[in-house]
Amino acid sequence: MGDYKHILLAADFSIHGEEVAKRAKDLADKYQAKLSVVHVVDNLPLTDAAYGPVIPFDLDLTEELMTAAKDRLAKLAESLGIADDRQCIAVGSPKLEIIRVAEENQVDLIVVGSHGRHGLALLLGSTANGVLHHAHCDVLAVRLKSE
Numbered sequence: 001m002g003d004y005k006h007i008l009l010a011a012d013f014s015i016h017g018e019e020v021a022k023r024a025k026d027l028a029d030k031y032q033a034k035l036s037v038v039h040v041v042d043n044l045p046l047t048d049a050a051y052g053p054v055i056p057f058d059l060d061l062t063e064e065l066m067t068a069a070k071d072r073l074a075k076l077a078e079s080l081g082i083a084d085d086r087q088c089i090a091v092g093s094p095k096l097e098i099i100r101v102a103e104e105n106q107v108d109l110i111v112v113g114s115h116g117r118h119g120l121a122l123l124l125g126s127t128a129n130g131v132l133h134h135a136h137c138d139v140l141a142v143r144l145k146s147e
Contacts, residue, residue, distance in 0.1 A: 004031040004138075006105065009080075010098045010112040010131065011039045013072050016144040017113065023142050024111035025080050033109075036086035038101045039073050040094040041065045062091060095130030107137055114141035 009024035011017055021037075028035035041062060069089055077087045090097040102110050114128035128141045 004028075004033045004109045006034045006036065006107045007031075007109045007111060008098070008102050008105065008107040009035065009037045010094075010110060010127070011037050011073065011076055012094075012113060012127070013039065013069075013076075014113060014144070017076075019144065020111060020113040020142045021076060021080060023140070027109065027111065027140070034086065035080060035082055036088065036101075036105060036107065037073065037077055037080070037082050038088040038090060038098055039069050040090045040092060040097040041069050042092075042094070066091065094127040095134065098127070098131050099135050102135060102137060109138045109140060110135055111140045111142065113144045115144050 004027065007024055007028050009021055011021065024035060024037075027033070042065075066089060073087055073089060076082075077084075088101050090101060098110060098112070101107075110131055112128045112131055114126065128139075132139045132141060
């Protein structure tokens with residue numbers, strides 16, 4: 001590990017998210033680095049074509065998810081002392097958006113939680129795995145306890 005100047009916490013609001021946030025905060029304090037946080041909302045338009053044009057069932061939950069995520073992110077950021085200008089909400093693929101935000105903000109360490117999945121679960125893709133293999137900076141995958 002080098003001397004980090006800017007650390008990005010990838011927050012997923014999971015049950016173990018506080019553990020990951022604490023690790024990011026501890027590292028930021030240790031290196032006297034800026035700490036930023038990002039949360040990515042998957043774009044989830046729902047459609048049910050089984051009913052045809054009779055019953056319109058097009059529904060986009062993205063706006064509602066964004067509102068809830070902004071509230072949760074603000075509370076997390078406040079608890080960690082992260083300023084408003086270092087909080088980011090994005091919509092899309094979590095691994096791609098985390099990497100994009102890290103590159104745009106010249107982050108030198110991304111801290112993300114990892115469930116340590118194996119076999120088929122790993123092949124189907126995890127955010128931590130995707131970030132680890134595609135980021136252009138260091139990545140710390142904090143091992144999360146099994147639920």
